[in-house]
Amino acid sequence: MSVELETGILYTFPMKRKLPDLALEKKLWEKGYIVIGIDEVGRGAFAGPLVVGGVVFPPTVNRKRITKLLSYGINDSKKLKPNARKMLSKVIQNESLAYHISKVEVGIINRFGIGKATFIAMRDVVKNLRKSLPNKKNFVLIDKFYVKHMRGIGLKNQKGIVHGDCISLSIAAASIVAKVHRDNLMKRLSKKYPDYNFSKNKGYGTVLHRKVIEKIGATELHRVAFVRKIV
Numbered sequence: 001m002s003v004e005l006e007t008g009i010l011y012t013f014p015m016k017r018k019l020p021d022l023a024l025e026k027k028l029w030e031k032g033y034i035v036i037g038i039d040e041v042g043r044g045a046f047a048g049p050l051v052v053g054g055v056v057f058p059p060t061v062n063r064k065r066i067t068k069l070l071s072y073g074i075n076d077s078k079k080l081k082p083n084a085r086k087m088l089s090k091v092i093q094n095e096s097l098a099y100h101i102s103k104v105e106v107g108i109i110n111r112f113g114i115g116k117a118t119f120i121a122m123r124d125v126v127k128n129l130r131k132s133l134p135n136k137k138n139f140v141l142i143d144k145f146y147v148k149h150m151r152g153i154g155l156k157n158q159k160g161i162v163h164g165d166c167i168s169l170s171i172a173a174a175s176i177v178a179k180v181h182r183d184n185l186m187k188r189l190s191k192k193y194p195d196y197n198f199s200k201n202k203g204y205g206t207v208l209h210r211k212v213i214e215k216i217g218a219t220e221l222h223r224v225a226f227v228r229k230i231v
Contacts (some may be wrong), residue, residue: 019075020165020172022057024141029059033139033157034097037170038125040118040143041077041178046213047196047221048186048203049103050117053178054125055170056133058097069095076165077179091178094174099174100128101181110224122147141168143175149163156161195220 025035029078038054060066072091073084080088093099102124103119112120117212128141130152143164146155164171183202188195190199195216201209205226212224 039175045203051182052121053174077175
């Protein structure tokens with residue numbers, strides 16, 4: 001499918017054989033829920049913040065509307081090329097009922113650990129999205145996890161799905177907006193710390209990144225538990 005962007009450029013999204021769909025969302029919409037899809041980016045990185053995205057598509061059972069949403073080629077962000085992610089992030093923001101991005105800085109990650117930091121960001125995303133939603137009957141779809149103490153949701157109204165970003169369109173969309181946001185953050189941080197080449201490795205532990213840490217040490221952007229064996 002081709003989409004004309006605000007820049008006037010016509011961008012064609014590649015179609016895949018197996019893409020996330022709205023099967024789970026449709027079942028929940030039929031029960032009166034507004035569905036929040038959330039996913040994290042940067043959990044395994046050596047440096048930089050953790051970012052969590054949340055996306056809510058308008059509830060619909062209209063086949064034409066569903067077909068349109070599926071036609072964009074929204075997929076797990078890791079399976080998309082950078083330009084496709086950027087274009088799709090804009091499409092998702094335009095097509096969504098609401099979206100939100102939360103980040104947890106390295107200081108919090110170092111203090112509480114990556115697991116707790118992930119849950120802090122996920123709770124924050126849901127909290128902010130629920131404020132803007134017209135219906136408080138919400139259900140959360142999450143890649144991998146169930147999150148305890150999610151106010152107004154609980155464990156009953158959420159579902160952790162292994163490889164959820166390959167199954168649920170809402171989760172895949174959340175992974176894209178989170179990935180684009182974090183990549184942009186790391187590119188800006190790369191100007192401040194040029195030796196570490198964050199614009200290319202995005203803070204992940206590539207061979208070259210590890211060698212730089214071994215040579216000149218870590219920065220305040222590095223996660224202590226991740227680089228302890230290297231420094």
